[in-house]
Amino acid sequence: MSRHLPSTQALQCFEAVARCGSVTRASEQLNMTQSAVSRQLRSLEDLLGVHLFERSRQRLRLNANGAAYLDSVTPALDQLRNATQRARRAASGHLCVGIEPALASAWLIPQLRGFSRAHPHISVELMTDMEKLHAASTQWDLAIVYGEPDEGGQACLPLMREHLVAVASPELLKSGPAVRDFADVLQYPIIHHTGPYSTSASWLTRAGLNEREIRQLPGPRMETFSLVQQCAQQGLGIAFLPTYFVTEALGNGSLVEISDLRLTSEQHYNLLLPQARHSPTVALFSDWLQSLAAP
Amino acid sequence: MSRHLPSTQALQCFEAVARCGSVTRASEQLNMTQSAVSRQLRSLEDLLGVHLFERSRQRLRLNANGAAYLDSVTPALDQLRNATQRARRAASGHLCVGIEPALASAWLIPQLRGFSRAHPHISVELMTDMEKLHAASTQWDLAIVYGEPDEGGQACLPLMREHLVAVASPELLKSGPAVRDFADVLQYPIIHHTGPYSTSASWLTRAGLNEREIRQLPGPRMETFSLVQQCAQQGLGIAFLPTYFVTEALGNGSLVEISDLRLTSEQHYNLLLPQARHSPTVALFSDWLQSLAAP
DNA sequence: GTTAATTACGTCGACCGTAAGTATG
DNA sequence: CATACTTACGGTCGACGTAATTAAC
Numbered sequence A, B: 001m002s003r004h005l006p007s008t009q010a011l012q013c014f015e016a017v018a019r020c021g022s023v024t025r026a027s028e029q030l031n032m033t034q035s036a037v038s039r040q041l042r043s044l045e046d047l048l049g050v051h052l053f054e055r056s057r058q059r060l061r062l063n064a065n066g067a068a069y070l071d072s073v074t075p076a077l078d079q080l081r082n083a084t085q086r087a088r089r090a091a092s093g094h095l096c097v098g099i100e101p102a103l104a105s106a107w108l109i110p111q112l113r114g115f116s117r118a119h120p121h122i123s124v125e126l127m128t129d130m131e132k133l134h135a136a137s138t139q140w141d142l143a144i145v146y147g148e149p150d151e152g153g154q155a156c157l158p159l160m161r162e163h164l165v166a167v168a169s170p171e172l173l174k175s176g177p178a179v180r181d182f183a184d185v186l187q188y189p190i191i192h193h194t195g196p197y198s199t200s201a202s203w204l205t206r207a208g209l210n211e212r213e214i215r216q217l218p219g220p221r222m223e224t225f226s227l228v229q230q231c232a233q234q235g236l237g238i239a240f241l242p243t244y245f246v247t248e249a250l251g252n253g254s255l256v257e258i259s260d261l262r263l264t265s266e267q268h269y270n271l272l273l274p275q276a277r278h279s280p281t282v283a284l285f286s287d288w289l290q291s292l293a294a295p
Numbered sequence C: 001g002t003t004a005a006t007t008a009c010g011t012c013g014a015c016c017g018t019a020a021g022t023a024t025g
Numbered sequence D: 001c002a003t004a005c006t007t008a009c010g011g012t013c014g015a016c017g018t019a020a021t022t023a024a025c
Helices: A008-020 A023-030 A034-048 A064-092 A101-118 A130-134 A170-175 A182-187 A199-206 A211-216 A225-233 A243-252 A280-293 B008-020 B023-030 B034-048 B064-092 B101-118 B130-134 B170-175 B182-187 B199-206 B211-216 B225-233 B243-252 B280-293
Strands: A053-056 A059-062 A094-099 A123-127 A142-146 A155-168 A190-193 A238-242 A263-273 B053-056 B059-062 B094-099 B123-127 B142-146 B155-168 B239-242 B263-273
Touching (some): A008 A023, A008 A034, A023 A034, A064 A094, A064 B064, A094 A101, A094 A280, A101 A123, A101 A142, A155 A170, A155 A243, A155 A280, A182 A199, A190 A199, A190 A225, A199 A238, A225 A243, A238 A243, A280 B064, B008 B064, B064 B094, B101 B225, B101 B243, B101 B280, B182 B199, B225 B239, B225 B243, B239 B243
Antiparallel strands (some): A053 A059, B142 B263
8 A cells, every 4th residue: 555645736736737727727826837737747647557637639638537536636635725724824813704794793893892802812804705605615714604504514503593673763663553463563564684594584474474475575675684774774664683783773763673572583593613623713712702692 | 825735745744643642653654754754743833833732741742723733634635545546546447346245245246257257457356344434544436335325425326226035944934824915924933134224124114013023023133144044044934135135045945935025125225436526447337337236 | 761852964856947849720 | 830738957945864962751
């Protein structure tokens, strides 16, 4: 059993060439010369004893063997790159946190000052693009996501439940009847929230409506909490929003609660960690997050 | 973003030292000198800018950062080693097939001669230790497993259904009543098969017994098909075995079917491939397997 | 004093860039 | 003839082994 693995250089060259379909293109990406990349490729093929590319017509195309090899090399390199970058970040006291924009601005950022004061050597970077967050190649140290995570390979700790509250502008509330149960909100116009975990749909389902009936209700439909909130402040109707998100608006009076009803959602926020064991910096922040969410 | 990844050498040194807890021990495993390993470790720490080990008392112990890093490095290296070895095997026309011993001896090996004759340049190696097969570090090109695979990361193709037949020694059958339905076998002693997918339990469940009743039935309990078959041949009772397994015994008359009843199991054999795209050699063998199972 | 890790030093080999060579459209 | 991969050549830098050094028990 030969213990000789290809060098990371060779593997990165292979990956780049396979991706680009061209030695020249790959060499530009890698900041190397054509010849260096070409030689790495050849030595890799020599080491494996297999041809990985089909050489023809001034182009390199992946072989069946090359395709199979690439399928394993790419994720392995991704993992190494992620781990290496995480380790580097741990050294520099840098932390990359994935979180939804709404939750970040309304909940995390206001509290972040306290963390930064307690740990001034740690600089926290927020990553709010959830699409990028779910891509395998993206790097983050921990993430706060709503609902069940799609990948099972990482640690997932329950963080906090979400409570929905129905709010409206003070003017609108004055103009309408009192709300005593969940279904009473139907006497007002509704501002709908769209997306996979719709707050308005949760509330209206609880009020006894089915999916079709909810779809047929009139009223504006907004994709983000922020837009929903703005509509409510303009007096367009009742909005259903997480408590953490409307704390400020309730405080300054631009929105008021239309009743004391609360809806605890069936899902909750989870703390996602890309690996079981984590660096001291990550442990610090994750403990702080859990202490925030616990009470 | 620095593109510099550690060399595979450095990573292997790190992994070995973390595993052994000692530079000396690791250097022996790696066929290197102490000093070389020590220097690789230091340069890795320099590259990452993080200490990975706790240096104290003549021993190296993994740091929190080191533990987190190792958690990613180990599977990545495993994947690279597996892929590299697969590629090397593809070049040498060698194929490593994982399969249960019973299925191998009764079904695959008798047919393997045909494959070897058609493709004399391919040498097939069977790996029948299922425990080793499920370990992440073990290398195989394809495997034939019964039931749902536990890992989801690989391709899984349905291969063939399993049909159970009830057999006994000719003498035993003569001494007892005829079997017309599944429950009639209870008039004979039963040879039980133990394990996660028990053939006897499948049959007896079909006959209307619940789990507790099956457990309370008398009769020998054997873990492998081979032992079950031997018991049946000794006249100890009725055995429930896959059709492929008893073909030979039925042919030479050492066992006879006690009825024309067949039980098609709910599970079936699956062809497991560790990756989506595979080498020509693997494709050849997997196509041959599917052509065997299809009719 | 023994064991184990680190440091020092000289050598050898691997990898790179420049540049020439070769094949293709 | 232009483009793109391969091969040749020379230089540099890294990695290794031997051996000396430091530290712990």
